Amino acid sequence: MNSTVMKKSLYLFAVPALIFYIVLWIFPILRLFQYSITDYNGYLQNFNYIGLDNYASLFQGELLGVALKNTLIYTIVSVGLSILLGLGLAMLLNLKIKGKGVYRSLAYIPTLFSAIVVGFLWSYVYMPDYGLIATFLDKIGINADLNFLGSYSSALYAIIFVEIWKNVGTTMIIFLAALQTVPNDLLEAGKIDGCGPWRLFVKIKLPLLATAMTINVTLSIINGLKAFDYPFIMTNGGPGTATNTLIYAIYKMAFTEQLFGKASALGVISFGVIIIITAICVTLMNKREVSA
Amino acid sequence: MKMNLWQKFLTQLAVAAVILINLIPLIIALSTSLRDPKNNSNPLNLFQDISFASYEAAFTRMHFLDALWNSIVLTGISVVFVVLFAAMASYPMARLKTKFSKFLYLFFLSGLVIPAQMVLIPIVQMINSLGIPVTHYTPILMFITCSLPFSTFLYTGFIKSGIPEEVEEAAHIDGAPVFKRFWLVVFPLLAPVTVSVVITQGVWIWNDYFFNMIFISQAAHSPLPLAMLGFLGDQQNPTQWNVLFAACFLCAMPLLVAFSFLQKYFVGGMTVGAVKG
Numbered sequence: 001m002n003s004t005v006m007k008k009s010l011y012l013f014a015v016p017a018l019i020f021y022i023v024l025w026i027f028p029i030l031r032l033f034q035y036s037i038t039d040y041n042g043y044l045q046n047f048n049y050i051g052l053d054n055y056a057s058l059f060q061g062e063l064l065g066v067a068l069k070n071t072l073i074y075t076i077v078s079v080g081l082s083i084l085l086g087l088g089l090a091m092l093l094n095l096k097i098k099g100k101g102v103y104r105s106l107a108y109i110p111t112l113f114s115a116i117v118v119g120f121l122w123s124y125v126y127m128p129d130y131g132l133i134a135t136f137l138d139k140i141g142i143n144a145d146l147n148f149l150g151s152y153s154s155a156l157y158a159i160i161f162v163e164i165w166k167n168v169g170t171t172m173i174i175f176l177a178a179l180q181t182v183p184n185d186l187l188e189a190g191k192i193d194g195c196g197p198w199r200l201f202v203k204i205k206l207p208l209l210a211t212a213m214t215i216n217v218t219l220s221i222i223n224g225l226k227a228f229d230y231p232f233i234m235t236n237g238g239p240g241t242a243t244n245t246l247i248y249a250i251y252k253m254a255f256t257e258q259l260f261g262k263a264s265a266l267g268v269i270s271f272g273v274i275i276i277i278t279a280i281c282v283t284l285m286n287k288r289e290v291s292a
Numbered sequence: 293m294k295m296n297l298w299q300k301f302l303t304q305l306a307v308a309a310v311i312l313i314n315l316i317p318l319i320i321a322l323s324t325s326l327r328d329p330k331n332n333s334n335p336l337n338l339f340q341d342i343s344f345a346s347y348e349a350a351f352t353r354m355h356f357l358d359a360l361w362n363s364i365v366l367t368g369i370s371v372v373f374v375v376l377f378a379a380m381a382s383y384p385m386a387r388l389k390t391k392f393s394k395f396l397y398l399f400f401l402s403g404l405v406i407p408a409q410m411v412l413i414p415i416v417q418m419i420n421s422l423g424i425p426v427t428h429y430t431p432i433l434m435f436i437t438c439s440l441p442f443s444t445f446l447y448t449g450f451i452k453s454g455i456p457e458e459v460e461e462a463a464h465i466d467g468a469p470v471f472k473r474f475w476l477v478v479f480p481l482l483a484p485v486t487v488s489v490v491i492t493q494g495v496w497i498w499n500d501y502f503f504n505m506i507f508i509s510q511a512a513h514s515p516l517p518l519a520m521l522g523f524l525g526d527q528q529n530p531t532q533w534n535v536l537f538a539a540c541f542l543c544a545m546p547l548l549v550a551f552s553f554l555q556k557y558f559v560g561g562m563t564v565g566a567v568k569g
Contacts, residue, residue: 007470008388008390009470010383010384010387010388010470011384011388011392011393013380013381013383013384013474014380014381014383014384014385014396016376016377016380016381017377017378017380017381017400017440017444018381020377020433020436020437020440021400021403021437021440023418023422024415024418024419024433024434024437025403025406025411025415025437025438025440026403027414027418028411028414028415028417028418029406029411029414031411031414031417031418032410032411032414035413035414042413089310092306092307092310093307095303095307097300097303097304097307098304100307103307103308103311104559105551105552105555106311106314106315107311107314108551108558108559109315109318109548109551110314110315110318111495112495112499112544112547112548112551113499113540113544113547114498114499114500114501114516114517114520114543114544115499115501116499116501116517116520116521116543117517117520117540117543117544119527120520120523120526120527120536120540121317121318121321121537121540122317123527123528124317124321124527124533124537125317127527127528127530130530132316132317132320132335132336135334135335135336136336139336165314165317173559173563174563176563177559177563178563222404222405225405226405226407228407228409228502233524247407247409247410248409250409250410251409251412254412254413260413267410267411270410271406271410274405274406275402275405278405
């Protein structure tokens with residue numbers, strides 16, 4: 001189309017959004033870099049520049065390593081399982097069965113609940129002695145002394161499971177929509193060529209799901225790296241530091257301990273981690289998508 | 293693939309079982325919420341009592357009607373602005389094929405990876421230094437801002453792949469200025485993706501407790517998820533569960549009702565960007 005129709009003045013349309021975005025999002029992010037080299041406490045404006053002390057103390061302390069490890073476990077497990085379960089659920093609900101519309105809706109329902117409600121419900125599920133799992137095991141005669149949220153080894157996995165439970169509906173819906181775009185004649189052709197169900201899945205469906213896969217993986221990675229809700233609502237990062245994720249650690253440092261300078265330094269480090277991991281994944285996925 | 297009757301039956305059974313297991317926490321909570329607040333028997337005895345006394349208690353304690361109204365106001369205003377700003381901003385990003393437009397697209401999209409908890413203090417400072425009063429409407433500013441990355445992503449993808457430039461040519465030849473052309477020709481054609489933006493962003497804004505928790509201090513101004521925060525701690529106390537679960541369902545009710553009427557749009561809305569984009 002000729003350039004008189006699409007003029008540079010179109011950029012004016014972006015101005016309102018840009019004002020909000022730059023003033024309330026980008027500029028505050030840049031301020032983090034400034035605060036990360038100060039001893040600012042978040043309230044009093046007479047802070048001092050202290051060079052890289054915050055970074056040094058983070059790299060010497062244990063917190064950074066623990067929070068980083070927890071965040072990576074959170075991300076890897078939640079991405080892997082939600083893709084697996086979401087795809088499985090989508091395949092199941094793509095079968096020709098009675099009432100699949102109802103099943104799809106039911107499977108989607110957990111995504112509608114606020115994280116705070118989900119956190120409450122699952123705190124009850126996990127509660128020792130009186131909780132759902134404990135009473136169920138008791139009823140079928142198993143007397144196990146389980147404390148999912150209270151034990152150092154299981155707490156992180158317990159809250160990751162909650163994250164997956166809440167988000168798997170979204171993953172499923174996106175896969176389901178993509179599955180419905182798989183052309184039937186392609187599947188028929190595969191069957192005539194003698195492909196079994198497994199080969200049909202691997203050779204035809206999976207490559208055609210590439211876009212949906214990229215979206216789902218990217219969204220879950222970002223979600224995992226930003227993990228905050230369930231450590232905040234269900235465990236307070238505990239027991240000890242078992243569920244202390246990067247973002248929860250930042251929040252706690254800034255608001256409870258009032259070490260905003262140090263929290264900013266941790267923010268800058270997290271920022272780097274998030275950007276690098278997301279960039280690597282997006283690049284890898286895009287390559288794969290093209291070759292498929 | 294032809295399935296015989298048995299296979300069909302087993303598949304059906306398997307699907308039903310999977311969905312049921314997935315929903316067990318919700319079913320138990322629903323059954324418990326329908327008990328009298330004083331009934332502390334085993335929650336696994338499903339639906340042994342049908343009483344709305346716990347709902348009444350939760351209703352008063354969370355100031356349900358106020359909270360519902362606050363949620364509607366906060367979400368409604370935010371979503372309108374998100375749609376307007378994001379649709380407008382996406383128009384040049386989709387239409388102009390310059391390096392700057394590509395940069396702008398990535399610039400907006402990259403905001404998606406930043407968690408709000410990280411930048412909260414500089415945001416609050418910015419709001420203070422601009423002289424914007426902190427009221428119960430302040431979260432709207434953040435809801436709009438945080439919705440821009442995903443919404444512009446959806447709109448830009450849709451305009452690029454779904455709205456051919458030719459549709460604008462007629463309006464251009466008729467001499468319509470670009471502003472008119474956008475609102476009268478392009479924007480109405482964006483309806484499918486606007487639905488998607490309204491639903492994806494509306495759901496997260498409706499459910500968000502974080503920005504509300506930061507900016508809203510009075511109970512009378514709390515939207516639903518923030519009113520839920522008042523129950524924090526009750527989940528450790530079995531004697532409070534009936535009321536707590538009733539509150540949980542009251543909090544989720546509006547979206548569940550909306551979902552049951554608008555299912556098609558919810559499901560379509562979630563996927564419009566994902567499959568095409």
